[in-house]
Amino acid sequence: MFRTALRNVLAHKARLLMTVLAVMLGVAFVSGTLVFTNTISEAYEKSSAKGFDEVDVALTPTWKEDADEPEKLGPAFLDQVERTEGAASAIGSVSGFTALADRDGAPVGDGWQVRGANYWGTDDPRYPMTEGRAPKGDGEVAIDSETAARTGFAVGDTVRMSVDGPVLTPTVTGIFTTDDGNVAAGGSLTLFDTDTAQRIFGKAGTYDEIIVRAEDGVSQTALMAALEAALPKDTVEMTTGKELADEQARLTSSSMDALKQTLLVAAGISLFVGTFLIANTFTMLVAQRTKELALMRAVGASRRQVTRSVLFEAFVVGTVAAVTGLLAGIGIGAGLRSLMGSIGAGFPEGPLVVSPGTVVAALAVGVLITMLAAWLPGRRAAKIPPVAAMNSLHAKATTRSLVLRNTIGSLFTAAGVAVVLFATTMDDAMRAQTPMGLGAALIVIGVFVLTPLLSRPLIAAAAPVLRVFGVSGKLARQNAVRNPRRTAATASALMIGLTLITGMTVAAVSVQTAIGKMASDSLKADYVVSMANGSYLSTDVADKLAGVDGVTASSALRNSYSEIDDRFEYLTGVDGSAFGELADFPVENGALEIGGTRVVVDADIAEEHGWKAGSTFTVTYDDDAKQELTVAGVYQGNEMFRGILLDLATLAPHQTDPVDMQVMVKMSGGASDTAKDSLRKALGDSPAVKVQDKQDISDEIAQMVTLMLNILYGLLAMAVIVAVLGVVNTLAMSVFERSQEIGMLRAIGLDRRGIKRMVRLESLVISLFGAVLGIGLGVFFGWAAGELVGTQMATYELVLPWDRIAVFLLLAAAVGVLAALWPARRAARLNMLEAIKAE
Known part of the structure; x- marks a missing residue:
């Protein structure tokens, strides 16, 4: 049986190539991540030890x-x-x-x-x-x-x-x-x-x-x-x-954990997507060898031996892929280190670290993932009765199995939706993350199980468009739904990648828009001046800015600890006479009057203490002095302004070493390049200070969000590449299965161009089917995540980035077209007479 399995591997080298590539990419990502992070960690640890x-x-x-x-x-x-x-x-x-x-x-x-x-x-x-x-x-x-x-x-x-x-x-x-x-x-x-x-x-x-x-x-x-x-x-x-060096090494290792986990999650996603490709490949290989396996059963092979032969094939494929993936991963690790150095993010010098753990992890991941994906097809093949298989009677899944599959999928999906909706009603966003993640996993599993059922109506919806392409379009639609399970497994690989990409894009763009809206709604100031590293400003900065020509109003924001009702509370000192010209936010009751002992507080603090406009309370300042303050108004706090706002003249006498967080400035002519230059020159063009208008603040937020998304897109690109390989593999094997049918189509008049068009349209339909499911799930998950964010951010509202969604659909279509190039060419080059004679 082992010789037979090895001979089968050698006989199907071309068909298994895509599977090897899929596993190799996943293993390369895992091993490259481990090599890169271990190399950087060890370099930092040795550098730290030398520094001590x-x-x-x-x-x-x-x-x-x-x-x-x-x-x-x-x-x-x-x-x-x-x-x-x-x-x-x-x-x-x-x-x-x-x-x-x-x-x-x-x-x-x-x-x-x-x-x-x-x-x-x-x-x-x-x-x-x-x-x-x-x-x-x-x-x-x-x-x-x-x-x-x-x-x-x-x-x-x-x-x-x-x-x-x-x-x-x-x-x-x-x-x-x-x-x-x-x-x-x-x-x-x-x-x-x-x-x-x-x-x-x-x-x-x-x-x-x-x-x-x-x-x-x-x-x-x-x-x-x-x-x-x-x-x-x-x-x-x-x-x-020695203790300092050990602690530094621990902190270095800990700081690398987040990067390592992020990269490994992305690698895990690509491996998860690759599992569908591997399972699909072995399912089709087993289906093509049904009669061969039945003959082996008839001459005495047991079910266990048949299953073992399939698993041995998977073991050989997984081993080859794991070894090549490990070698590629070492190259990726070295490349990442060089890339980071070329963009200015250098690291201490040190050798490339390929630890025994990395080698074991690469081999284990490659072999185990492949064998796990191949186990179900092998087990299914072993269960086929020899006589039924030899007579080609075991072709379709039974009605009972389909009903069971659809029932399980519906239950998982319904349970996942219920859990996600429950999570969106929770007030504590941190506590809601666990049920939200559980619900999302249940939905993905449920939709994956239901994908064969969903494929028929969704692909049928494309029929009017496919009719434009005549016979090729009609055949493409029929081929796409001929084997729903195969179509579903192929489309699911692309669905998972686009679900993650779309969900993160929707959530990130919505948050970016909310923060930008918060800045534009809350700020009436033309400029905000702060330190480039987020630390404190010298109080001299506010004094210099107040004296610049064209400045009509300015105020520093200065934080201080205090104690109120045996609780620590932050105080924020502002220039009460100018603050109304620099900021604007909704006041729930009372008025925005800051001066003397009159203060304004955000609604959350007011609710905690039971305050309203006119309430009084005693504050203990940082110098232990006490003072009675009066609540002049209660406002809706946000990420820019929250807490207790009081006049700087009231706060300053109780601070021994005052420093400012930022300074707000309003100019007579509004924001302009000239006004910004005058402010910067007043500060000596200091490289430590940022002078930002509202657009600068929004751009900075957008830049951070865009950087985050680009990193995530890059990490998830591996999963999409594996999904492309899955489409190529499925089409190639589908062409092989339908060789006789394609030969007959050629014989009755369908030319090579029509054959190519048929295969390309089939690939396009499958890719768009996966894209529609992925984008739909991604939008739902983006909305659900936004509901949690909305509990912490009053300006949050769901924003659907239609332009990016359109790009995702176009990319999915491009994936379908590109993936079909080789299978379509192969189908068109089939010799019609040899294909008709093929069994």
């Missing part, structure tokens, strides 16, 4: 209970650390956000990846100088070698940078190397002398961290024990360099 070579013990200040800020680590504390027995040296470290502009004025790196720190003395072992010297004084700075290479800055150049708004223009005195993974990933590190760093980061005379090196022969644990004995209790937290 100069650290034996790190000391950070602790927060005492009921304290407003942590303990201070000053020069006296540093001296005490350095005098501790076993300590060879101690370095005080301070750091913070620092935006560096390139030669064109654009920020280098982005967000949290750009920072500045201090260079210790004239020889800091953490940052070896490769060119120039260490910075000294306010006007000097050193930059990392990666940033120098990307920007072209050299020793002696003047650079522009910013910490919290005001622009600095120091001279580059040195270029250094660093093992900081953030720098390798595209960020930047800028070094100042210690006094300058402490001043610009608002930490004069103090350090964020003290790094201690041990004397020769003293272990990290021994040094930490000596420090614990010598230093005051509960003033610092101590961590050994």
Whole structure:
């Protein structure tokens, strides 16, 4: 039986090629994902470990209970650390956000990846100088070698940078190397002398961290024990360099988990789609060999042996596909690393990592998926009575099996719809995600089971269009519904991919529109000024903007903690006299009056505390001072404005170190390029500050959504490619099955062009059938997800992107046309006499 199975594999190489390709693509995606993420993780871990070579013990200040800020680590504390027995040296470290502009004025790196720190003395072992010297004084700075290479800055150049708004223009005195993974990933590190760093980061005379090196022969644990004995209790937290390296490695691995899971989910989808192709292929192969298998049964082969022969074929196919997929995956992993580097998202240097786990996973996935998909066709073939199979009586599914299938499918679909509808009524969006996901899975399974039943009416709906193509169109429609199960399995592969793509597109576009509407409805200001990395603005920024010519109204937004009725609540300080000209949102009762002790609160907080217009409450500020405030109005909060809004003049006296989140500005002539330039120039064209109008805010949101969708489209493209292979495979085998019929059609007058048209139209109908089901399910899932989002976002409403839906349909049609090229050509080239004689 094994020899027979192997001979069958070798005899059907062309037919099994598509199955091998489908499995290979899925395995390549899985192994490529594992190779890429393992390579990056190991590179970061080794880089992190190397970065802690100069650290034996790190000391950070602790927060005492009921304290407003942590303990201070000053020069006296540093001296005490350095005098501790076993300590060879101690370095005080301070750091913070620092935006560096390139030669064109654009920020280098982005967000949290750009920072500045201090260079210790004239020889800091953490940052070896490769060119120039260490910075000294306010006007000097050193930059990392990666940033120098990307920007072209050299020793002696003047650079522009910013910490919290005001622009600095120091001279580059040195270029250094660093093992900081953030720098390798595209960020930047800028070094100042210690006094300058402490001043610009608002930490004069103090350090964020003290790094201690041990004397020769003293272990990290021994040094930490000596420090614990010598230093005051509960003033610092101590961590050994090894613990820091291990924790960094854990965080690196954890941060890669999300990327790995996303990529593996996409690979799983493509494998899931590939399962339909594999099952379809083996079903058709078994059907074509019905008489052969029946003869084997008649000469003594048992059902188990027949099933094993089919599974052995699947094992051979799966093994070949898994091995080639693993090799392709290694190439994909290397390619992804190079691609990320070419677009500026670099990584620490390191070898390509192909772990034993990756090899095992690739082989297991490829072989198991193939054998699992082939098991049902093999089992079905073994159940065919030999006499019935040899007489070709076992051709169609029984009425009982069809009724059972349709009943099961209807129950799954109905249960899934009920669960999804129930989830949309839940107030807690997080809790609703589980039933929503369960309902979606039930619906997909139910529709897949019902697809043979749905194929007849949906494909019949295309009859008027197909009639235009004459006999070829009529034959194409009949061929598409001749074997509903095969058509359903082929269309389902495309359906699943388009369900996910459409659902995510509908949800993402709806959210994007809702946020854009929120910005346009809530903002009357022409511009919003904020830090590029989302951190705090210096209060100087608001003062400078208020003095710009053409500014008619401006207000900073400043957050602060408070305590009300034994609960923590956020306060947002605004300029009460100008706020009405800068923002607009629905007021449920009372009025939008902010000033003195009169405040406005959002509806959720008002409901929690039982407040309404005219209610009073006592607030405890961050400095422990108490004050009675009056609710002037209750408004509908949104993602831009929520919480308790009070006047800055009321809040400011209770803040020791005030900073602003953003500044809203209204210009006399509205938003214009000239107005934006005047605001930017007032801030010295700071690379750390964003000046955005309403369109900029909407574009930024659109850019994020578009980037997310493009990534998802790219990941799901693999599933669509596998679906294309499924259509090609189905048509090729269908042509093989109908060789005699095609020969007869040629003999009675249908020319080669008509044969090609028939196969192409059949492929087109099957592809569009899958697309209609997928888009329909995707729209439903997009609506359901939107119902959950709507509970958190008042401006949310369902938006159907008809242009993109039309593109999806056109792409499905293109898939059908392209997939039919080879099968149609093969069908047209059949020799009619040989085809008629074929059994």
